[in-house]
Amino acid sequence: MRIAGSNRDETWNRVRTAGVDLLYRHGFEAMNTRQLAEAAGLKPGSLYYYFSSKEEFLHRLLVDLLEEIVTDLEESLEGLTAPVERLDAYIRTLVRWHVVRREETFIASIEVRSLTSDRQESYMQLRDRFDVILGEILRDGADQGVFSFQHPGVLRNAILSAVTAISTWYDPSGALGLDVLTNDFVELARRMAGGSPTPV
Amino acid sequence: MRIAGSNRDETWNRVRTAGVDLLYRHGFEAMNTRQLAEAAGLKPGSLYYYFSSKEEFLHRLLVDLLEEIVTDLEESLEGLTAPVERLDAYIRTLVRWHVVRREETFIASIEVRSLTSDRQESYMQLRDRFDVILGEILRDGADQGVFSFQHPGVLRNAILSAVTAISTWYDPSGALGLDVLTNDFVELARRMAGGSPTPV
Amino acid sequence: MRIAGSNRDETWNRVRTAGVDLLYRHGFEAMNTRQLAEAAGLKPGSLYYYFSSKEEFLHRLLVDLLEEIVTDLEESLEGLTAPVERLDAYIRTLVRWHVVRREETFIASIEVRSLTSDRQESYMQLRDRFDVILGEILRDGADQGVFSFQHPGVLRNAILSAVTAISTWYDPSGALGLDVLTNDFVELARRMAGGSPTPV
Amino acid sequence: MRIAGSNRDETWNRVRTAGVDLLYRHGFEAMNTRQLAEAAGLKPGSLYYYFSSKEEFLHRLLVDLLEEIVTDLEESLEGLTAPVERLDAYIRTLVRWHVVRREETFIASIEVRSLTSDRQESYMQLRDRFDVILGEILRDGADQGVFSFQHPGVLRNAILSAVTAISTWYDPSGALGLDVLTNDFVELARRMAGGSPTPV
DNA sequence: CATGAATGAGGTTTCATTCAT
DNA sequence: CATGAATGAAACCTCATTCAT
Numbered sequence: 001m002r003i004a005g006s007n008r009d010e011t012w013n014r015v016r017t018a019g020v021d022l023l024y025r026h027g028f029e030a031m032n033t034r035q036l037a038e039a040a041g042l043k044p045g046s047l048y049y050y051f052s053s054k055e056e057f058l059h060r061l062l063v064d065l066l067e068e069i070v071t072d073l074e075e076s077l078e079g080l081t082a083p084v085e086r087l088d089a090y091i092r093t094l095v096r097w098h099v100v101r102r103e104e105t106f107i108a109s110i111e112v113r114s115l116t117s118d119r120q121e122s123y124m125q126l127r128d129r130f131d132v133i134l135g136e137i138l139r140d141g142a143d144q145g146v147f148s149f150q151h152p153g154v155l156r157n158a159i160l161s162a163v164t165a166i167s168t169w170y171d172p173s174g175a176l177g178l179d180v181l182t183n184d185f186v187e188l189a190r191r192m193a194g195g196s197p198t199p200v
Numbered sequence: 201m202r203i204a205g206s207n208r209d210e211t212w213n214r215v216r217t218a219g220v221d222l223l224y225r226h227g228f229e230a231m232n233t234r235q236l237a238e239a240a241g242l243k244p245g246s247l248y249y250y251f252s253s254k255e256e257f258l259h260r261l262l263v264d265l266l267e268e269i270v271t272d273l274e275e276s277l278e279g280l281t282a283p284v285e286r287l288d289a290y291i292r293t294l295v296r297w298h299v300v301r302r303e304e305t306f307i308a309s310i311e312v313r314s315l316t317s318d319r320q321e322s323y324m325q326l327r328d329r330f331d332v333i334l335g336e337i338l339r340d341g342a343d344q345g346v347f348s349f350q351h352p353g354v355l356r357n358a359i360l361s362a363v364t365a366i367s368t369w370y371d372p373s374g375a376l377g378l379d380v381l382t383n384d385f386v387e388l389a390r391r392m393a394g395g396s397p398t399p400v
Numbered sequence: 401m402r403i404a405g406s407n408r409d410e411t412w413n414r415v416r417t418a419g420v421d422l423l424y425r426h427g428f429e430a431m432n433t434r435q436l437a438e439a440a441g442l443k444p445g446s447l448y449y450y451f452s453s454k455e456e457f458l459h460r461l462l463v464d465l466l467e468e469i470v471t472d473l474e475e476s477l478e479g480l481t482a483p484v485e486r487l488d489a490y491i492r493t494l495v496r497w498h499v500v501r502r503e504e505t506f507i508a509s510i511e512v513r514s515l516t517s518d519r520q521e522s523y524m525q526l527r528d529r530f531d532v533i534l535g536e537i538l539r540d541g542a543d544q545g546v547f548s549f550q551h552p553g554v555l556r557n558a559i560l561s562a563v564t565a566i567s568t569w570y571d572p573s574g575a576l577g578l579d580v581l582t583n584d585f586v587e588l589a590r591r592m593a594g595g596s597p598t599p600v
Numbered sequence: 601m602r603i604a605g606s607n608r609d610e611t612w613n614r615v616r617t618a619g620v621d622l623l624y625r626h627g628f629e630a631m632n633t634r635q636l637a638e639a640a641g642l643k644p645g646s647l648y649y650y651f652s653s654k655e656e657f658l659h660r661l662l663v664d665l666l667e668e669i670v671t672d673l674e675e676s677l678e679g680l681t682a683p684v685e686r687l688d689a690y691i692r693t694l695v696r697w698h699v700v701r702r703e704e705t706f707i708a709s710i711e712v713r714s715l716t717s718d719r720q721e722s723y724m725q726l727r728d729r730f731d732v733i734l735g736e737i738l739r740d741g742a743d744q745g746v747f748s749f750q751h752p753g754v755l756r757n758a759i760l761s762a763v764t765a766i767s768t769w770y771d772p773s774g775a776l777g778l779d780v781l782t783n784d785f786v787e788l789a790r791r792m793a794g795g796s797p798t799p800v
Numbered sequence: 801c802a803t804g805a806a807t808g809a810g811g812t813t814t815c816a817t818t819c820a821t
Numbered sequence: 822c823a824t825g826a827a828t829g830a831a832a833c834c835t836c837a838t839t840c841a842t
Contacts, residue, residue: 008822027313029229033816045818046823054816110310113227151376154384161365162358169357176351184354191391206805233833246806248834408801427713429629433837445839446802454837510710513627551776554784557769558762565761576751584754591791606826633812646827648813 014040015050019057024103028058028114058111059119065104066126069097073133083141084195090134091163091189095182098166106167131156138193148194159189214240215250219257224303228258228314258311259319265304266326269297273333283341284395290334291363291389295382298366306367331356338393348394359389414440415450419457424503428458428514458511459519465504466526469497473533483541484595490534491563491589495582498566506567531556538593548594559589615640615650619657624703628658628714658711659719665704666726669697673733683741684795690734691763691789695782698766706767731756738793748794759789 018039022031033054037044051057076093080086098105112123135156141147149155163185170181218239222231233254237244251257276293280286298305312323335356341347349355363385370381418439422431433454437444451457476493480486498505512520512527535556541547549555563585570581618639622631633654637644651657676693680686698705712723735756741747749755763785770781 011822027229029227030314032814034814043824044816045825048817049822114230150384150387151380154376154381155388157365157369158362158385158388161368162362165357165361165365168361176354180351181354184350185358187350188355188358188392191394192388194391208805211805232831234831243807244833245808245835249805254833411801427629429627430714432835434835443803444837445804448838449801514630550784550787551780554776554781555788557765558785558788561765561768562758562762565757565765568761569757576754580751581754584750585758587750588755588758588792591794592788594791608826611826632810634810643828644812645814645829649826654812 011040011042012050015042015047015057016061019061020103020107023058023061023107023111028054028111055114055116055119059115059123061104062108062112062115062123063126065101065108066123069094070126070129072097073130077133083137083144083146084190086137087141087189087193087195088186090137091159091186092182094163095166095185096178098164099170099172099178099181102167102170102172105164109164109167131160134160141193141195146195149192155192159192162188211240211242212250215242215247215257216261219261220303220307223258223261223307223311228254228311255314255316255319259315259323261304262308262312262315262323263326265301265308266323269294270326270329272297273330277333283337283344283346284390286337287341287389287393287395288386290337291359291386292382294363295366295385296378298364299370299372299378299381302367302370302372305364309364309367331360334360341393341395346395349392355392359392362388411440411442412450415442415447415457416461419461420503420507423458423461423507423511428454428511455514455516455519459515459523461504462508462512462515462523463526465501465508466523469494470526470529472497473530477533483537483544483546484590486537487541487589487593487595488586490537491559491586492582494563495566495585496578498564499570499572499578499581502567502570502572505564509564509567531560534560541593541595546595549592555592559592562588611640611642612650615642615647615657616661619661620703620707623658623661623707623711628654628711655714655716655719659715659723661704662708662712662715662723663726665701665708666723669694670726670729672697673730677733683737683744683746684790686737687741687789687793687795688786690737691759691786692782694763695766695785696778698764699770699772699778699781702767702770702772705764709764709767731760734760741793741795746795749792755792759792762788 015036018036022035022039025031026035033047034044037047040047047057051060073090073093076089077086080089112120112127115123135152138147138149138152138156142149142152166181166185170176215236218236222235222239225231226235233244233247237247240247247257251260273290273293276289277286280289312320312327315323335352338347338349338352338356342349342352366381366385370376415436418436422435422439425431426435433447434444437447440447447457451460473490473493476489477486480489512523515523535552538547538549538552538555542549542552566581566585570576615636618636622635622639625631626635633647634644637647640647647657651660673690673693676689677686680689712720712727715723735752738747738749738752738755742749742752766781766785770776
């Protein structure tokens with residue numbers, strides 16, 4: 001019954017893409033494997049050659065994404081030492097991800113709770129690297145006197161949630177381009193950190 | 201068979217409270233009416249004496265909350281005219297809601313998408329008043345030269361998402377009290393708006 | 401809590417009337433006691449002062465109706481001896497019932513099967529008197545040579561079903577009045593029985 | 601877990617047959633999908649592989665049957681022109697259906713009202729062809745002077761209801777065979793239409 | 801006589817998943 | 822690798838009925 005020319009990676013890509021779309025539009029619990037199969041051009045049973053359970057599928061999506069982001073983040077920070085520069089780079093990278101991979105980052109922000117607690121924990125551990133990196137940047141900046149703020153945890157969370165929420169409201173067909181948005185957020189983050197303001 | 205002394209309002213309160221708890225912990229789709237009934241001390245069918253569908257229940261919760269917040273917000277802005285004062289009051293009120301009614305605001309932030317599109321729209325219309333109020337404050341401030349920023353929409357969204365995200369990370373058993381958090385956010389919002397900084 | 405002026409018979413009448421209407425429009429299984437209560441201006445629980453179960457309610461309706469019809473039928477045949485006259489009177493009476501009490505006769509024709517087998521049997525026993533009377537008229541006519549037909553059972557059923565089906569198609573707002581319809585059916589029955597035709 | 605050798609068409613036949621039996625014995629609302637599944641050797645959920653809702657199942661049964669009958673009716677009238685011959689053929693065909701497919705025709709006569717109004721209308725449109733054909737036969741006969749009666753609508757309904765009611769009382773284990781019954785009804789219909797009587 | 805509050809049983813339907821072919 | 826047929830568990834919801842007040 002194998003369709004001529006079908007091949008594992010290609011099919012997996014269809015499944016993945018269809019999954020992201022459905023997850024984005026309906027959410028994990030509201031989406032079902034029948035829709036997923038149909039959107040991927042398969043019958044429901046065939047999905048199980050590509051994942052062992054619906055939840056494992058979600059987990060893979062989230063972890064893969066997170067790893068990509070963390071890698072990218074670390075690369076973009078490589079070689080930078082000045083806290084302000086590092087903060088800028090951090091924000092730039094994160095904003096880009098939340099615009100360009102808007103659907104996936106949106107899913108990640110909302111569907112972690114759909115994972116079993118095991119997988120949730122393992123995801124969160126990876127996800128912490130995010131926070132930790134930002135925390136370090138802020139602390140370094142404070143130590144060096146280039147940033148000034150009250151509670152580091154509050155600031156970190158505020159910055160992080162402002163950036164990650166981009167995927168909930170950004171409209172790719174709207175007037176705002178990625179560059180403009182990035183600049184805005186770089187400026188906002190600096191201000192929040194109490195860094196010397198850039199002239200508007 | 202009627203439990204002696206049972207009473208509509210009391211029971212509704214149990215249902216509501218149990219619902220908030222379950223929604224907070226599991227999410228709308230993952231929560232089920234059996235759990236809800238049990239937590240409220242009812243049999244599943246009896247719930248339908250209190251709402252006409254699971255989704256209508258969610259809708260009622262969200263709308264009631266939103267109406268409370270909007271009312272409170274408008275009251276707290278009453279009589280204030282200076283943009284900075286108004287921004288402070290706005291932030292103060294919103295932060296309080298996201299701390300004190302953490303579970304409900306969290307639910308609201310995540311479960312709007314579980315509503316049918318009809319109800320989603322009607323909710324969003326109410327919810328817009330939120331955004332509009334903040335937008336006006338920022339615009340007035342910019343006009344009067346006390347605020348300075350790039351794109352009002354970006355700023356508004358950034359502030360709003362930073363504040364509403366509080367319900368996702370705030371730990372009531374942690375070290376941070378409501379007052380401290382409020383002050384932090386008031387300061388952050390001012391900075392984001394480009395207002396004259398308060399000395400740290 | 402008793403509503404001033406409410407009284408058993410009046411309320412029972414409201415329940416009965418509402419029941420006939422609902423049964424006619426939706427059928428026994430599709431109708432529910434909530435609708436019945438509402439249409440009768442009561443709360444669901446209160447219905448049980450007027451019947452002991454939904455099915456007993458149906459039974460009472462059907463039996464009462466049948467008894468009325470049988471009584472009427474017997475009265476209208478009283479004193480008549482000639483088979484043709486008796487057939488005419490029988491048809492006339494039955495047609496009238498199926499026009500004037502169209503809803504109830506319709507219900508009866510369809511909802512006997514909704515009774516438990518006990519009640520169904522007891523109903524059917526009464527209902528047989530119907531058939532028997534017609535059978536006797538036909539047999540007498542055949543014996544006296546004024547009717548002529550093949551199988552008495554087939555004829556009896558054919559006549560009976562043609563008449564009782566009136567309640568399924570008769571339109572009280574249509575052009576056909578009761579008199580016209582009655583005459584038509586009297587003539588049809590005579591023809592079916594093979595009696596001397598009336599000139600058209 | 602798939603039962604070896606199971607096959608869509610075979611299973612559908614089991615579902616259909618079981619459905620007809622249950623519908624005949626209990627009626628649509630009183631029958632339930634658990635019974636249906638069990639009688640068909642399936643689990644309840646599996647039924648939905650064969651229809652999309654209980655009501656759609658009923659609709660399919662009714663429409664399929666009606667289409668078979670209409671086709672058969674039209675075939676049996678093909679080539680016949682004389683109204684008497686056409687009436688005979690019409691009755692013969694319809695009687696056969698109500699005897700041989702007694703259960704299904706019975707269901708059809710009673711359960712149309714269980715369809716949603718959409719499906720009810722679409723069914724009724726098809727079902728009208730029935731009535732129209734008979735109406736035309738009668739009118740032609742009247743025009744040619746071989747039939748004589750009062751109101752065509754009344755006559756048509758009377759004939760039709762007498763014939764379709766066969767499925768409500770015919771006892772296949774009784775003395776009356778199909779041929780006998782057919783002859784009786786052919787004769788009855790002629791008489792009702794006021795055609796020249798056949799000698800008894 | 802009537803209501804308000806609730807029950808318990810059961811109804812249809814959905815859905816992730818399995819597995820012989 | 823893929824399908825076709827089915828499962829089993831559970832989901833939401835409906836409804837006749839009960840009974841303290």
